[in-house]
Amino acid sequence: MDDIALGLERLLAERGVSRRTFLKFSVAMAATLMLPPIVGTKIARALSAAKRIPVIWIEGQDCCGNTESFLRASHPTVSELVLGILSVDYHETIMAAAGTAAESARTATMQAFPNGYIAVVEGAIPLADGGIYCTVGGKAFSSIVKDVCGGALATIAVGSCAFDGGLPRANGGPTGATGVSAVVPSAKVINLPGCPMNVQNLTATIVHYLTFGEFPATDSYGRPLFAYGQLIHDQCERRAHFDAGRYVQEWGDAGHRQGWCLYRMGCKGPETFSNCPTAMFNDATSWPVKAGHGCVGCTMPDFWDQMTPFYGRLAHVPGFPMDVTADQVGLALVTGVAGLTALHAGASYVRHKGEERRTPTPEGGTGGGVVPAAAAGGGTSPASSTDTNGSGSEQAV
Numbered sequence: 214m215d216d217i218a219l220g221l222e223r224l225l226a227e228r229g230v231s232r233r234t235f236l237k238f239s240v241a242m243a244a245t246l247m248l249p250p251i252v253g254t255k256i257a258r259a260l261s262a263a264k265r266i267p268v269i270w271i272e273g274q275d276c277c278g279n280t281e282s283f284l285r286a287s288h289p290t291v292s293e294l295v296l297g298i299l300s301v302d303y304h305e306t307i308m309a310a311a312g313t314a315a316e317s318a319r320t321a322t323m324q325a326f327p328n329g330y331i332a333v334v335e336g337a338i339p340l341a342d343g344g345i346y347c348t349v350g351g352k353a354f355s356s357i358v359k360d361v362c363g364g365a366l367a368t369i370a371v372g373s374c375a376f377d378g379g380l381p382r383a384n385g386g387p388t389g390a391t392g393v394s395a396v397v398p399s400a401k402v403i404n405l406p407g408c409p410m411n412v413q414n415l416t417a418t419i420v421h422y423l424t425f426g427e428f429p430a431t432d433s434y435g436r437p438l439f440a441y442g443q444l445i446h447d448q449c450e451r452r453a454h455f456d457a458g459r460y461v462q463e464w465g466d467a468g469h470r471q472g473w474c475l476y477r478m479g480c481k482g483p484e485t486f487s488n489c490p491t492a493m494f495n496d497a498t499s500w501p502v503k504a505g506h507g508c509v510g511c512t513m514p515d516f517w518d519q520m521t522p523f524y525g526r527l528a529h530v531p532g533f534p535m536d537v538t539a540d541q542v543g544l545a546l547v548t549g550v551a552g553l554t555a556l557h558a559g560a561s562y563v564r565h566k567g568e569e570r571r572t573p574t575p576e577g578g579t580g581g582g583v584v585p586a587a588a589a590g591g592g593t594s595p596a597s598s599t600d601t602n603g604s605g606s607e608q609a610v
């Protein structure tokens with residue numbers, strides 16, 4: 214790779230980032246994008262020759278959580294620098310300008326780079342009553358979204374609120390909140406739902422564009438397949454405990470301290486598509502399940518309504534085949550139990566109902582785990598168990 218151009222590489226060297234680290238980052242990005250390591254070479258070349266891309270980052274009904282995630286892109290450190298090759302010309306939370314000067318910066322970028330800037334939208338867009346529930350500079354946010362996204366090269370909707378309305382839309386929220394795609398259906402929109410989105414997925418999306426000249430392939434929800442193409446359940450470090458029937462029964466019990474499966478505590482990993490277990494958060498050190506809390510399903514549509522109560526266990530344990538897609542699950546959710554049943558019936562992976570037997574807890578109590586399949590003489594599944602926390606019945610699949 215000696216002929217790699219010196220653009221970004223030289224910038225990195227000036228900031229004390231070695232070429233080796235840069236190349237490791239490029240290979241890591243290839244892995245995040247589900248591409249073979251050799252593509253890291255291509256990524257390194259592309260990033261070294263990349264030109265700065267103007268970005269307009271607008272915020273509506275939001276909590277700035279995605280901005281926080283963006284500002285903390287520190288692992289690997291090179292991520293900050295790669296995001297540094299973006300020219301963030303407008304970002305209300307972090308820009309120095311205010312008032313008319315800030316608004317002028319936005320319109321100036323739109324005029325200078327027609328169809329040549331990336332729009333990033335954070336937060337929901339209220340449409341009720343003419344959009345009066347969120348205004349910026351005296352204009353309805355919905356009209357700003359139409360203007361900015363309508364003239365962009367592409368739009369990246371970060372977080373669940375920009376994806377589909379998120380929390381402001383939950384339980385029939387009164388502001389008519391919705392997501393970017395519903396407001397600007399003609400725009401090219403890449404959705405990065407999550408509460409907040411994982412900045413590594415934002416970095417990888419941009420790296421993909423800089424490397425290949427196009428944005429990554431998406432599912433029917435507009436979510437990149439590299440990040441939202443697999444169930445959390447199939448990547449989870451606690452999956453062996455799920456399969457063996459070892460479940461946390463209550464917070465702080467022996468199973469919880471030993472890292473057992475959180476299904477009974479309400480984990481939504483079996484129905485949630487995301488790369489949280491591999492991308493992780495906080496310098497890639499942890500993610501909710503690793504920290505001891507169940508997944509709440511925040512990357513899924515309408516998760517505030519569909520995935521609540523967060524501590525209620527799923528009524529169905531999806532014995533989904535490993536190759537099931539988000540689109541199939543979305544269809545099943547739309548068609549309800551019948552859809553799920555049909556999906557399961559056609560699956561190549563079938564989880565047999567087994568007989569659950571109470572066994573002594575590791576401390577010698579009686580409220581603990583389930584006998585592993587081998588020991589029980591048959592399969593064990595939470596689907597076969599009795600609902601012990603009052604959160605709803607469980608069914609075999």
Ligand code: SF4
Nearest residue numbers: 449452474475480482
């Ligand atoms: S139910 Fe949750 S904690 Fe258990 S294996 Fe699946 S994703 Fe992991």
